[in-house]
Amino acid sequence: MRNLKYTFVLLLIALSFWLGYMISSSQNNHRPGATAVSDASVSVGWTCSMHPQIRQPKAGKCPICGMDLIPVKGDLGGGSASSELKLTPEAEKLAEIETAPVERKFVTTEIRMLGKIAYNEETMAFITARMPGRIDKLFANYTGIAVRKGDHVAEIYSPDLLLAQQELIQSLNLLKTSKPEDEFALRILNSVKEKYRLWGFSDAQVQEIIKRGKVSDHLTITAPIQGIVTEKNVAEGMYYEKGEKLFTIADLNIVWVNLEAYEMDLPWIKYGQEVDFTTEAYPGKGFKGKIAFIQPFMNEATRTVKVRLNADNYDGMLKPGMFVNAVLRAKLAAGGKILNTSLAGKWISPMHPQIVKDGPGKCDVCGMDLVPAESLGFSDEDDRNLHPPLVIPASAPLLTGKRAVVYVAVPGRKGAYDGREVKLGPRAGDYYIVESGLSEGEKVVTRGSFKIDSSLQILTKSSMMSAPVDGRIGNRPAVQGKKESYSQPPPPDEILAAYFAVHKALFSENLDEAARNAAKLDERYSTTLGTSKDIKTARENFAHISAHLYKEVSGSAMQLKKPLYRISCPMAFEDKGAYWLQDSDKVQNPYFGSIMPKCGELQETIPDGK
Numbered sequence: 227m228r229n230l231k232y233t234f235v236l237l238l239i240a241l242s243f244w245l246g247y248m249i250s251s252s253q254n255n256h257r258p259g260a261t262a263v264s265d266a267s268v269s270v271g272w273t274c275s276m277h278p279q280i281r282q283p284k285a286g287k288c289p290i291c292g293m294d295l296i297p298v299k300g301d302l303g304g305g306s307a308s309s310e311l312k313l314t315p316e317a318e319k320l321a322e323i324e325t326a327p328v329e330r331k332f333v334t335t336e337i338r339m340l341g342k343i344a345y346n347e348e349t350m351a352f353i354t355a356r357m358p359g360r361i362d363k364l365f366a367n368y369t370g371i372a373v374r375k376g377d378h379v380a381e382i383y384s385p386d387l388l389l390a391q392q393e394l395i396q397s398l399n400l401l402k403t404s405k406p407e408d409e410f411a412l413r414i415l416n417s418v419k420e421k422y423r424l425w426g427f428s429d430a431q432v433q434e435i436i437k438r439g440k441v442s443d444h445l446t447i448t449a450p451i452q453g454i455v456t457e458k459n460v461a462e463g464m465y466y467e468k469g470e471k472l473f474t475i476a477d478l479n480i481v482w483v484n485l486e487a488y489e490m491d492l493p494w495i496k497y498g499q500e501v502d503f504t505t506e507a508y509p510g511k512g513f514k515g516k517i518a519f520i521q522p523f524m525n526e527a528t529r530t531v532k533v534r535l536n537a538d539n540y541d542g543m544l545k546p547g548m549f550v551n552a553v554l555r556a557k558l559a560a561g562g563k564i565l566n567t568s569l570a571g572k573w574i575s576p577m578h579p580q581i582v583k584d585g586p587g588k589c590d591v592c593g594m595d596l597v598p599a600e601s602l603g604f605s606d607e608d609d610r611n612l613h614p615p616l617v618i619p620a621s622a623p624l625l626t627g628k629r630a631v632v633y634v635a636v637p638g639r640k641g642a643y644d645g646r647e648v649k650l651g652p653r654a655g656d657y658y659i660v661e662s663g664l665s666e667g668e669k670v671v672t673r674g675s676f677k678i679d680s681s682l683q684i685l686t687k688s689s690m691m692s693a694p695v696d697g698r699i700g701n702r703p704a705v706q707g708k709k710e711s712y713s714q715p716p717p718p719d720e721i722l723a724a725y726f727a728v729h730k731a732l733f734s735e736n737l738d739e740a741a742r743n744a745a746k747l748d749e750r751y752s753t754t755l756g757t758s759k760d761i762k763t764a765r766e767n768f769a770h771i772s773a774h775l776y777k778e779v780s781g782s783a784m785q786l787k788k789p790l791y792r793i794s795c796p797m798a799f800e801d802k803g804a805y806w807l808q809d810s811d812k813v814q815n816p817y818f819g820s821i822m823p824k825c826g827e828l829q830e831t832i833p834d835g836k
Contacts, residue, residue: 271283271297272284272285272286272295272296272297273295273296274288274290274291274293274295274296280295282295285297310636310642310643310644310645311642311643311678312639312641312642313641313642313643314641315640315641317641318641321674321677321678322673322674323643323671323673323674323677323678324671324672324673324674325635325669325670325671325672326618326619326622326669326670326672327667327668327669327670328616328617328618328660328664328665328666328667328668328669328670329616329617329666329667330560330613330614330615330616330617330666331614331615331617331657332557332558332559332614332615333557333558333615333617333654333655333657333659334555334556334557334558334654334655335494335555335556335558335652335653335654335655336553336554336555336655337487337491337494337495337553337554337555337556338551338552338553338554339485339486339487339491339501339533339551339552339553339554340485340486340549340550340551340552340794340796340802340803340804340805341483341484341485341486341503341533341549341550341552341802341803342483342484342546342547342548342549342550342796342801343481343482343483343505343544343545343546343547343548343550344481344482344483344484344546344547345456345476345478345481345482345546346476346477346478346480346481346482346536347482348578348580348591349451349453349476349477349479349480350453350456350474350475350476350477351449351450351451351453351474351475351476351477352471352473352474352475353379353447353449353450353471353472353473353474353475354469354470354471354472355466355467355468355469355470355472356424356425356426356468357384357386357387357425357468358384358385358386358465358466358467358468359382359383359384359385359386359387359465359466360382360383360384360463360464360465360466361380361381361382361460361461361462361463361464361466362381362382362383362444362462362463363380363381363462364379364380364381364460364461364462365377365378365379365380365381366379366380366449366455366458366473367458367462368455368458369455369456369457369458370454370455370456371454371455372453372454372455373449373452373453373454373455373475374449374452375449375450375451375452376448376449377448377449378446378447378448378449379447379448379449379455379473380446380447380460380472380473381444381445381446381447382444382445382447383443383444383445384445387443387445388441388443390418390421390422390425391435391441391442392441393418393421394415394418394419394422394432394435394436395435395439395440395441397411397414397415397417397418398415398436400414400415401414401415419432447472449475450475451475451477452477453475453476453477453478454475454476454477454478455473455474455475456474456475456476457471457473457474458473459471459472459473460472460473476546478539478542478544478546479538479539479540480536480537480538480539481536481537481539481544481546482534482535482536482537483501483503483515483534483535483536483537483550483552484532484533484534485501485532485533485534485535485550485552486525486528486530486531486532486533486802486803487530487531487532487533488529488530488770488773489524489529489530489531489770490773490774491773492531493564493652494554494556494558494564494652495517495520495533495554495556496517496556496564497517497518497520497579498516498517498582498599499516499517499554499556499564500514500515500516501514501515501516501517501535501552501553501554502514502552502553502554502555503515503535503537503550503551503552503553504550504551505544505548505549505550505551506548506549507543507545507548508543511543513537513543513544513550514537515535515536515537516535516536517533517534517535518534518535518536518579518580519532519533519534519579520532520533520534521533521534527766527799528766528769528799528802529766529770530802535552536580549796549803551794551829556654558615558652558654558659559612559613559614559615560612560613560614560615560616563612572584572598572599573585573586573587573596573597573598573599574596574597574598574599575589575590575591575592575594575596575597576594576597577589577591577592577594578590578591578592581596582599583596615651615659615660616659616660616664616666617654617657617658617659617660618632618657618658618660618664618670619656619657619658619670619672620653620655620656620657620658621672621673622658622670622671622672622675623648623650623658624675624676624679629647630647630648630649630650630658631645631646631647631648632645632646632648632663632664632670632671632675633645633646633670633671633675633678633679634646634664634668634669634670634671635668635669635670635671637668643671643678645678645679646663646664647663648660648661648662648663648664649661649662649663653777719787720746721746721747721750721775722809724743724744724745724746724747725747725771725775725807726808726809727739727743728740728743728744728747728755728768728771729768729806729807729808729814729816730814731743732761732764732765732768732816732817732819733814733815733816733819733823734819735761735819735820737758737760737761737764740755740758740761740764740768741755741756741757741758741764742756744756744764744767747771748767750774751770751771751774751775753767753770753771754767755767755768755771765816765817766799768806768816768817769798769799769804769805769806769817772804772805772806772807773805775807776792776805776807779807779832780792780830780832786832786833786834787834788809788834789831789832789833789834790807790808790809790831790832791807791808791809791810791811791828791830791831791832792805792806792807792828792829792830792831792832793805793806793807793808793813793826793827793828793829794826794827794829795815795817795818795825795826795827797818797822797825798815798817798818799817804817805829807832811828811831813825813826813827813828
């Protein structure tokens with residue numbers, strides 16, 4: 227009886243295990259988003275749940291993070307190709323997969339630059355002393371006074387002037403008393419007039435002396451142009467020597483805007499492009515200028531090139547010395563060309579390219595013959611016949627160092643996605659130019675690419691994120707007990723963490739701490755912050771890194787978990803200006819540190835990816 231009882235208990239336990247197994251199998255097979263697993267799906271290796279690229283033949287610890295390895299099942303994806311994944315409709319919905327077509331369209335990118343308003347050097351005039359003398363009366367008696375051409379600015383006394391007037395009157399008297407055929411007297415008079423001309427006297431002033439017929443010990447100096455007196459180097463009663471600069475007058479109807487462009491932005495900048503800019507003095511009001519000069523060499527310290535705009539200022543709102551924030555919107559066409567038709571078919575002065583005319587002629591400044599804009603490289607002959615480039619959204623490619631991969635929806639197979647390596651051109655705003663690897667009309671995954679790639683790694687299929695090994699694209703070989711060096715770039719979280727650590731170190735003026743945290747940034751952005759010999763060089767590298775990182779986070783190339791803040795300091799690098807990113811809106815200036823820790827202004831809040 228007792229044996230029968232034990233037998234009954236054993237049968238009951240076995241039945242319970244069998245029922246539990248059947249229920250578990252049923253739940254696994256009908257779980258939303260899961261694909262049925264056949265009996266042939268057996269463990270084929272061990273991997274790390276945090277680092278799925280790790281492959282081990284048996285259980286153990288992850289060589290990267292030390293976590294316990296988990297068994298990997300066979301083909302759970304249902305796809306046939308090594309880099310293809312087949313998802314059920316439920317799985318697609320859970321993974322939040324989104325796609326967009328590969329299309330041809332003109333795309334625009336924004337290039338942001340900082341700079342300052344400056345005097346237009348081409349229209350400035352200087353009043354210099356042509357003879358020694360004394361200032362007896364000063365009419366333009368303060369800096370900033372407005373004058374018109376011909377206005378009197380000062381009255382001077384000069385002994386040399388008295389002598390010159392006497393020579394002029396005597397040569398006139400000699401001419402009157404000489405015979406008509408006597409050329410000597412005429413030559414003497416012309417010689418004296420030439421002296422006056424070299425001194426800067428106008429013909430009207432010479433005729434006034436001749437008409438008066440007697441000498442005067444004073445001379446009135448007049449303004450050569452209309453403008454503003456920007457320098458006054460004399461005072462009443464002051465003696466001056468020949469050659470001294472007395473006044474400087476600037477015409478402010480057209481001003482210069484000197485901007486600093488980073489090296490990586492130079493391919494987008496072209497002569498004649500229109501640039502929008504704003505000033506702190508007039509919030510909400512926009513100004514425009516045209517690129518009139520691109521510096522032919524680079525500032526090696528800041529890795530920037532000076533770009534100059536000519537801007538109209540007839541209302542006088544723009545003051546030299548004002549800081550500006552400028553935005554250049556460049557439109558890109560096929561072949562990497564910048565679409566800029568403003569100079570197509572125009573004629574330009576080789577020495578003064580701001581002189582632009584519709585046809586041949588002479589330069590208004592130097593008199594040189596104008597030449598076609600195409601001959602100077604300012605415009606392409608086919609600018610008006612350019613075609614749109616092939617583009618994909620910036621969120622579509624997975625960038626792994628020198629490689630770029632995308633996942634493409636397989637035509638005719640709903641839920642199937644295949645990985646493909648592509649060659650990308652420059653990024654333009656929210657798009658990348660496609661050089662090769664895709665065709666117009668194909669659909670690429672714009673959201674969920676990382677989930678697809680992670681699923682392929684877990685399913686032991688070829689991950690597109692792993693670098694090619696022996697000509698293959700896919701997972702690297704199993705790591706046998708030691709850490710391996712991967713070509714994948716660090717995750718965005720690590721990049722941001724390193725960046726903020728360097729920012730904090732520079733703010734604290736701790737060069738050693740900045741160098742210790744700079745390895746990932748130097749590798750990603752090809753900089754040398756980690757080997758900088760002084761903090762000035764480190765800060766210049768940090769500004770270069772900030773420009774690259776801003777492009778990534780503002781273009782959604784990095785999925786942010788919290789908002790970031792772009793802060794600008796117009797006084798950085800000798801008033802050239804620079805910006806940086808922070809994870810808080812409390813200003814901590816990395817370019818000045820303790821000298822001016824709060825120098826900076828919030829320019830933009832970059833939202834998170836939630």
